[in-house]
Amino acid sequence: MRGKLYQHYLFWPLVVLGTLLLFNLIYSPDFFSIVVRQGNLYGSLIDILNFGAPLILVSIGMTLVIATGGIDLSVGSIVAISGAMACLSISKGTDQNSLLLVLGAVGASIVLSIILGVWNGVLVTVTRIQPIIATLILMVAGRGIAQLITSGQIITVSNSNYEYIGAGSLAALPFSIFIVAAVLLIASLLTRRTALGLFIESVGSNSNASRLAGLRSKTVILTVYIFCGLCAGIAGLILSSNVSSADGNNAGLWYELDAILAVVIGGTSLNGGRFYLMGTVVGALIIQTLTTTIYMIGVPPEITLVVKAFVVLAVCLIQSESFRKTLMTRWKKRNYPAEQEVTRHA
Amino acid sequence: MLVPILEMTGITKRFPGVKALSNVDFRLFPGEVHALMGENGAGKSTLIKVLTGVYSIDEGSVMIEDQSVSISGPLEAQKAGISTVYQEVNLCPNLTVAENIFIGREPLKFGKIQWKKMNKDADQLLRERLNLSIDVTLPLHAYSVAIQQLIAIARALSISAKVLILDEPTSSLDQNEVQQLFSIMRKLKSEGLAILFVTHFLDQVYEMSDRITVLRNGELEGEYLAAELPKIELVLKMIGKELKLLEELPKLSEESKSSVGNTMITASELGRKGAIKPFNLEIRKGEVVGLAGLLGSGRTEIARLLFGVDRPDEGKLVVAESGSTVKSPRQAIDQGIAFCSENRKTEGIIDDLTVRENIILALQATRGWSRPLSRKKQDEIADQYIKMLNINPPNPEHLIKNLSGGNQQKVLLARWLLTEPDLLILDEPTRGIDIGAKAEIQKLVLSLAKQGMSVLFISSEMEEVIRVSDRVAILRDRTKVKELGSGEINQQQIMQAMAGG
Numbered sequence: 001m002r003g004k005l006y007q008h009y010l011f012w013p014l015v016v017l018g019t020l021l022l023f024n025l026i027y028s029p030d031f032f033s034i035v036v037r038q039g040n041l042y043g044s045l046i047d048i049l050n051f052g053a054p055l056i057l058v059s060i061g062m063t064l065v066i067a068t069g070g071i072d073l074s075v076g077s078i079v080a081i082s083g084a085m086a087c088l089s090i091s092k093g094t095d096q097n098s099l100l101l102v103l104g105a106v107g108a109s110i111v112l113s114i115i116l117g118v119w120n121g122v123l124v125t126v127t128r129i130q131p132i133i134a135t136l137i138l139m140v141a142g143r144g145i146a147q148l149i150t151s152g153q154i155i156t157v158s159n160s161n162y163e164y165i166g167a168g169s170l171a172a173l174p175f176s177i178f179i180v181a182a183v184l185l186i187a188s189l190l191t192r193r194t195a196l197g198l199f200i201e202s203v204g205s206n207s208n209a210s211r212l213a214g215l216r217s218k219t220v221i222l223t224v225y226i227f228c229g230l231c232a233g234i235a236g237l238i239l240s241s242n243v244s245s246a247d248g249n250n251a252g253l254w255y256e257l258d259a260i261l262a263v264v265i266g267g268t269s270l271n272g273g274r275f276y277l278m279g280t281v282v283g284a285l286i287i288q289t290l291t292t293t294i295y296m297i298g299v300p301p302e303i304t305l306v307v308k309a310f311v312v313l314a315v316c317l318i319q320s321e322s323f324r325k326t327l328m329t330r331w332k333k334r335n336y337p338a339e340q341e342v343t344r345h346a
Numbered sequence: 347m348l349v350p351i352l353e354m355t356g357i358t359k360r361f362p363g364v365k366a367l368s369n370v371d372f373r374l375f376p377g378e379v380h381a382l383m384g385e386n387g388a389g390k391s392t393l394i395k396v397l398t399g400v401y402s403i404d405e406g407s408v409m410i411e412d413q414s415v416s417i418s419g420p421l422e423a424q425k426a427g428i429s430t431v432y433q434e435v436n437l438c439p440n441l442t443v444a445e446n447i448f449i450g451r452e453p454l455k456f457g458k459i460q461w462k463k464m465n466k467d468a469d470q471l472l473r474e475r476l477n478l479s480i481d482v483t484l485p486l487h488a489y490s491v492a493i494q495q496l497i498a499i500a501r502a503l504s505i506s507a508k509v510l511i512l513d514e515p516t517s518s519l520d521q522n523e524v525q526q527l528f529s530i531m532r533k534l535k536s537e538g539l540a541i542l543f544v545t546h547f548l549d550q551v552y553e554m555s556d557r558i559t560v561l562r563n564g565e566l567e568g569e570y571l572a573a574e575l576p577k578i579e580l581v582l583k584m585i586g587k588e589l590k591l592l593e594e595l596p597k598l599s600e601e602s603k604s605s606v607g608n609t610m611i612t613a614s615e616l617g618r619k620g621a622i623k624p625f626n627l628e629i630r631k632g633e634v635v636g637l638a639g640l641l642g643s644g645r646t647e648i649a650r651l652l653f654g655v656d657r658p659d660e661g662k663l664v665v666a667e668s669g670s671t672v673k674s675p676r677q678a679i680d681q682g683i684a685f686c687s688e689n690r691k692t693e694g695i696i697d698d699l700t701v702r703e704n705i706i707l708a709l710q711a712t713r714g715w716s717r718p719l720s721r722k723k724q725d726e727i728a729d730q731y732i733k734m735l736n737i738n739p740p741n742p743e744h745l746i747k748n749l750s751g752g753n754q755q756k757v758l759l760a761r762w763l764l765t766e767p768d769l770l771i772l773d774e775p776t777r778g779i780d781i782g783a784k785a786e787i788q789k790l791v792l793s794l795a796k797q798g799m800s801v802l803f804i805s806s807e808m809e810e811v812i813r814v815s816d817r818v819a820i821l822r823d824r825t826k827v828k829e830l831g832s833g834e835i836n837q838q839q840i841m842q843a844m845a846g847g
Contacts, residue, residue: 195710195718198699202707205698212655212693213761214679214711273698 009267012319013282020289027297040169052288053176054235056281058255059262060187061231063280064224066263068204069272070124070131075259077142078116078232079252082109083240084149090157102161110233117229121222146248156245166242176238188277200224204272258287265315351376351540352509357406359392366392370566372559374509379541381551384561385584385780390544394511398430399423427508431498431515439487444468446486447501472500476530492523511542516550520640528554546780548577560584581781607631609666610769610800616661621647624661625826627819629769629802634795636815637804638840644824645804646688649771653685654678679712682768686758686775694758695746702728702742705760712765731760752779771802788814808840820844
């Protein structure tokens with residue numbers, strides 16, 4: 001089993017991503033070309049990274065939540081709330097050129113996102129509501145909160161400092177990519193260089209046994225919900241800064257579902273336990289590439305969702321080991337589902 | 347000459363890197379109880395899984411009633427008349443008893459389930475074949491593990507089995523329940539059913555079985571008539587070496603008795619409603635205290651209170667050294683208490699993690715998330731304990747869920763020994779473990795006590811409790827009824843107290 005490339009957990013997600021990218025070549029031969037304009041890099045690949053940044057962020061947070069056996073449906077709403085909060089603070093400011101104003105607005109959004117994460121975490125750990133229901137509350141209520149903040153309007157801001165977060169460039173690359181890289185790095189370091197990852201996997205795999213082994217399961221779970229809220233908050237900032245406005249209704253709509261999908265494509269099981277941050281990143285990139293592809297090949301808008309659904313279905317089937325096996329060993333009459341389960345982990 | 351109802355020849359099964367079975371023959375005659383014996387990892391479970399279609403067969407053939415069959419799944423095994431009741435009950439706890447028995451085969455009328463008929467049939471089945479009268483409309487989890495086991499057997503029987511496989515059916519039953527099960531087995535046997543019986547209890551093997559097949563390291567050691575194979579021979583065949591370990595034990599125990607020190611933990615009038623009536627218990631340093639009692643007598647409940655898993659309603663628990671009490675497992679561990687639960691699967695192992703990760707988990711939890719053990723250190727620890735406890739396969743990167751029950755137990759033991767506790771609570775540490783490993787664990791307990799560790803030893807096997815304990819507390823009906831000091835421990839005393847004489 002060691003050394004076999006196709007058994008690496010990233011193999012199939014990367015194959016899918018590669019296929020999607022190559023597919024684009026048929027429609028746009030210069031898909032891979034990257035040009036330098038005004039000192040910045042431009043190209044479809046850069047776009048995918050740039051526009052995919054919020055989704056990757058949300059998915060990273062979601063990965064850790066799912067690893068504990070939970071789920072966070074409220075991330076889309078937190079994205080909206082965070083953006084609304086930042087835009088509101090900026091629009092109320094007197095000195096639009098002040099860097100302090102933007103920092104204050106960003107700080108307020110992040111604090112609010114953390115509070116929302118705490119809210120989810122407390123509902124799950126203290127009141128012991130099942131995660132899907134606990135976070136559903138904020139998913140629904142969050143849209144209301146976001147609209148409350150924006151008074152039901154779309155708040156538009158024009159502040160070059162704020163725009164930098166989602167639309168600015170650093171070292172010829174979109175700044176949002178650096179934010180994602182930083183969060184990913186921090187998340188990887190925290191989970192793999194400290195024992196946090198082990199604790200998360202342990203709690204997600206068997207929370208009862210983890211408690212008996214002396215783990216503070218509740219603290220671990222609370223932490224991941226807070227982290228997830230934080231990630232969604234940062235994603236909200238990027239999104240709203242990119243368009244210089246906050247839309248309580250539509251910002252981050254269906255992000256929770258895309259994020260869950262990205263996590264699953266990346267190889268993390270919804271049952272909790274082992275998680276794969278890099279897998280999630282590839283998963284999110286697949287989803288973003290798919291969206292880009294659909295626009296690029298000119299699928300009529302009314303059926304884009306159907307096309308997306310079919311591709312996602314195909315991706316999931318390709319990823320499923322048992323499906324691949326059935327496909328490849330059809331001539332073999334017997335199959336042993338239980339055994340595959342065993343040998344896969346052996 | 348009888349014709350075997352089931353004949354397996356030359357069965358070979360390979361897993362990546364391991365040959366789990368090689369060229370094993372096995373046969374089963376109608377109307378007999380056939381015991382399958384072997385140490386942990388000898389291939390018993392694999393053989394059963396091959397027979398029930400969970401695993402495929404790499405080489406060899408299976409004949410049922412002289413017909414060659416290929417069993418490719420649990421469903422086909424059932425169709426061929428092979429039913430299995432596993433060690434851990436494989437039913438749905440939140441469905442009713444009747445639903446569990448008839449799941450997938452509900453009596454239908456115009457596509458609608460006939461609930462009345464189903465409940466009536468279930469009730470009748472349990473009453474007639476198992477002498478069990480219970481409310482079949484209650485959810486399964488309302489009943490004890492023992493009853494659940496019987497329900498699992500009832501389900502197997504109702505699928506008109508020719509061969510019934512009982513994999514460690516008695517490991518979680520108390521003495522009375524075992525006898526109830528045995529009388530049912532005898533009844534079924536007289537009705538011509540062939541029963542394959544897997545157990546670690548030698549007495550039970552000799553009480554029940556007509557024939558014994560011994561496996562060792564995935565190979566067939568031999569097939570014997572139970573009447574012609576003395577117990578000691580059987581043990582030798584299973585482990586393939588002289589069994590001096592068990593004989594050394596009493597001596598060790600004598601030596602350790604002198605070295606009992608100060609009080610380690612005191613429970614005074616500690617109790618919890620519905621779990622255990624208020625009791626007093628004092629454990630001293632370097633002392634092994636045994637808890638004897640039937641299943642459900644409150645043994646585990648005491649352990650859970652001492653470890654802070656459950657909160658007591660009344661009474662006081664004081665750890666001598668710190669003078670404080672224990673409110674959670676975390677606090678318990680911080681005060682040097684370790685608890686090896688009897689429910690390995692739900693309260694012990696972390697399925698998705700490797701052996702190494704499972705071993706270091708408790709120590710790492712104590713150190714906190716910010717002070718991780720380096721990978722090198724982890725590997726050292728894992729290797730050390732794998733060697734010390736003889737964990738098989740000796741690969742720290744193996745996922746623990748793929749280990750056999752006994753080896754999982756050893757990993758859990760390693761997890762707790764690593765925390766260097768002052769008090770080690772062992773709840774049924776030897777359940778489902780073969781005799782060699784059992785002796786190793788008993789020996790380990792005694793040597794730990796000698797080094798000054800206190801041990802609370804809970805076991806259904808009285809001989810084991812007697813062998814290792816300096817003092818024995820006896821429980822009956824959730825009450826502590828008696829305590830026997832070192833001079834007074836003997837089987838009869840304990841029996842009397844347990845039974846209420």
